[in-house]
Amino acid sequence: MVLSLFLGLDKVNAECDNKTQLEINTASSNVTMDYSLESLTVDAEGNLHPEIAPQDVEISETSEYSLIDKVTLNINNVSDKVYVVLHGNDGDINREYHSSDLKNGSLSYKVPDTAKIRNYTLTIYSDVDSCSNQELRSIEVTTPMYNDIADQVLCENNNAYYCQRYVTTPINADDLNIGGGSESASPTPSIEEENDDRNSTIIFTLGIVIVAIMLVAIIVIVIRNKQKKDDVIRSIGGN
Numbered sequence: 001m002v003l004s005l006f007l008g009l010d011k012v013n014a015e016c017d018n019k020t021q022l023e024i025n026t027a028s029s030n031v032t033m034d035y036s037l038e039s040l041t042v043d044a045e046g047n048l049h050p051e052i053a054p055q056d057v058e059i060s061e062t063s064e065y066s067l068i069d070k071v072t073l074n075i076n077n078v079s080d081k082v083y084v085v086l087h088g089n090d091g092d093i094n095r096e097y098h099s100s101d102l103k104n105g106s107l108s109y110k111v112p113d114t115a116k117i118r119n120y121t122l123t124i125y126s127d128v129d130s131c132s133n134q135e136l137r138s139i140e141v142t143t144p145m146y147n148d149i150a151d152q153v154l155c156e157n158n159n160a161y162y163c164q165r166y167v168t169t170p171i172n173a174d175d176l177n178i179g180g181g182s183e184s185a186s187p188t189p190s191i192e193e194e195n196d197d198r199n200s201t202i203i204f205t206l207g208i209v210i211v212a213i214m215l216v217a218i219i220v221i222v223i224r225n226k227q228k229k230d231d232v233i234r235s236i237g238g239n
Contacts, residue, residue, distance in 0.1 A: 016131035024126045027081040028136035033122045034074055035111070035143050037166060039067045069166075071111040071143045073120060078105040082136065083127045089119040098127060114146045117168055142168045149173055 016024070041052040043065055057065045075097075078084055083098040084107075092112050099105055111118060120141050126134040144166035149155060154176075155163035162171045 016126075016128075016134070020128055020130055024081050024128055024131055024134070024136060027079045028124045028126075030077040030079070031082065031084065031122070031124050031139070032074075032076050033120075033139045033141050035141055036072050036074060037144070038070060038072070040070050041065050042068050069114060069146070071114055073107075073109040073111060073141065073143070075107040075109070075122060076105065078102055078107070081126070081128055082124050085123045085125070087121045087123070089121070090116075092118070093120075111143050114144065114166070117145045117170065118143045144168045147171060149176075 039054040041049045041054055041057055043049060049065065052065060054067050057063065057067055059066065073086075075084065075086070078097065078099050080099045083096060085094070085096045086107075086109065087094045093109065097107055120143065122139045122141075124136045124138065126132060126136060145168075147162070147165055147167045149171060150163050150165045161167065161169075162176060
């Protein structure tokens with residue numbers, strides 16, 4: 001009986017056979033994770049109103065509703081042969097999910113906010129007894145943050161990356177010496193530089209106008225003096 005017990009335990013704890021390994025590897029490769037960004041309708045107290053489509057919301061100071069953008073992590077195809085652990089590098093989540101915890105093998109996780117760039121890792125493990133807890137692979141996803149620079153004047157009609165509303169690479173507002181590429185062949189001028197250039201152009205134009213007026217006035221005076229001199233010469237019988 002003792003011998004049979006040991007033989008039974010050895011069979012249960014045997015390493016994965018090739019067929020099982022192929023099955024869990026296939027199940028692992030089918031798991032996906034990405035993110036979606038959508039606008040949602042909220043009232044003045046921040047309550048969501050999914051029944052009101054964002055395109056039906058009139059944005060104004062007196063409007064009862066407004067729009068907020070939400071980022072959602074989407075995890076799909078978690079079968080009964082694997083389980084996953086979702087970890088946020090900022091510590092907002094670190095949780096294990098089995099297929100029995102999910103609906104049709106899918107999970108949606110609402111990212112807390114878009115105030116900063118966040119990094120998430122989904123690690124996939126075997127959920128088969130003979131290969132229990134074997135780490136199979138991991139997926140990394142970076143979610144975007146809202147880019148305040150996109151609201152500035154320099155981003156009007158500007159398709160550069162630093163003018164995108166949402167970015168996954170940090171942008172330093174003090175470091176916008178961005179040149180080259182298809183968008184711009186030289187650094188984007190600041191608002192102060194644009195104003196200085198405009199003022200210089202106005203002053204230069206006024207200077208040209210003033211000089212032209214002075215030249216015309218001098219020519220008129222010379223012509224009038226010459227006409228007076230000719231009149232005097234004629235009055236005394238000269239040619």
